[in-house]
Amino acid sequence: MSTVSSQVEVPAGVKLPIYMDNHATSPLDPRVLEAMMPFFTQKFGNAASRNHSFGWEAEQAVETAREQIAKLIGATAKEIIFTSGATESNNLAIKGIAEMYRERGNHIITQVTEHKAVLDTCKRLEKYGYRVTYLPVKADGLIDLEDLKRAMDDKTILVTIMAANNEIGVLQPIREIGKICHEKGVLFHTDAVQAVGKVPVNVIADNIDVLSLSGHKIYGPKGVGALYVRRRNPRVQIAAQIDGGGHERGMRSGTLNVPGIVGLGKACEIAMNEMDSEAAYLRGLRDRLKAKLESELDYVHVNGSWEHRLPGNLNMSFVYVEGESLLMGINDVAVSSGSACTSATLEPSYVLKALGLGDDVAHSSIRFGLGRFNTQAEVDYVAAKVIDIVKKLRELSPLYEMVKEGIDLTKIEWAAH
């Protein structure tokens, strides 16, 4: 009797389940937690309280965090606006600019593999009379700069292109994109949630006018994020989307989440100090994982550019094995899949489809998101486990058998259902 359940040995020091889904969220760094703790029960003041020490203490902590964040991205503290996270930052940036620059033009340029927080925001603006161009990506997941230049016209007010993709980890050429925007006098926003703290991002050198970032992707807390808004050359103006007490220079009202902000600041400080060594470490782990998988399995391929990629990202398709069934077999490892079966919509990943991959390859994809707290022993276990389960599932796969027999699957008339 064949069996899919795995008997891969768990190495000493490895605790199950293993978390390898750091693009979804990351664990809080204990140093971040330590920095946050006093701001819940002791230093609980409202940063907007101007007339007592509780307020001053909170305000001081917020300003320190502002500086820590600014420093990580080469900005100044006054250019940082606090939000509830990157989804809000993206909404504020895109809607706020669209509203403020409406008289100058109504055209926005983005690209097809953006996060839904950008795509759906743009779609809403289309309902209000804005024109949006969704640039395609090449097979490596990167946009073509010539496409960008061609898409610009005299009504273009904003280009919004992500720095790093959340599924395939590819790094868009943001410096060149920003340069093109500045030459044309168009504002450039980037959703840098996955990039900040992982790879160098500098708003001056990279010609960025507005940038979204989030706490929980960089070992900080959930529910807090920031928006960088350039104050000089050019001074960017953003129409508030939340009205109220006029916090954050009127751009984002609402009492500040002081513990969260302190945590975000601390997370940025740690990232600033450790980015180089951490990137090298993660690249080592990731390359080891890839090498092990490729040495034992045929018909695997990496999705998206290998060269322009986040250090901790490996997105791989194990062709002829369906992603959800693979996840089920490696259920003591937390990763994610682009398979339709894992999504609520039963549609495979739109990011993978945008690369021109067939649905069948998208259905077979797994995203490994390595992070600060993963170890080499964990990588070795995950590799062994994936290899074991893929081999077993291929024993079960009629497609794998047919391909091995030399049958061309594209020549078969499949009865779609």
Added chain:
Amino acid sequence: MAYSDKVVDHYNNPRNVGTLDKSSQEVGTGLVGAPECGDVMRLQIKVNPDTQVIEEAKFKTFGCGSAIASSSLATEWIKGRTVEDALAIKNTDIVKELSLPPVKIHCSVLAEDAIRAAISDWKKKNGVAEAAAAETAAQ
């Protein structure tokens, strides 16, 4: 997503995995689904020509855990039944047995389709019923 114990059991220990000789007169093969949709099932039966009893059933499935479990269960159920009895198996029986959630009902539909396709292939090969049905339709 939480899987029922029965789905997990079929996934971990799939029954009747394998391949029968497609060219044999006694073997019927059903290949249903499509790679683009994320599931393909191949179900094969070996039928006793005298009794019309399904003596062997084998499957291979590319698909999620529920698809694998549905086809594994289908082979278990059709083994030992006559061809006509096997046709009585409905996808809803599979849904019930495996406690499939609504988003996985298509897996059970595919398993029923696979049974029907395998039987239909066997009938065609052996000139049973289907040919008669086709004749009726032609008239």
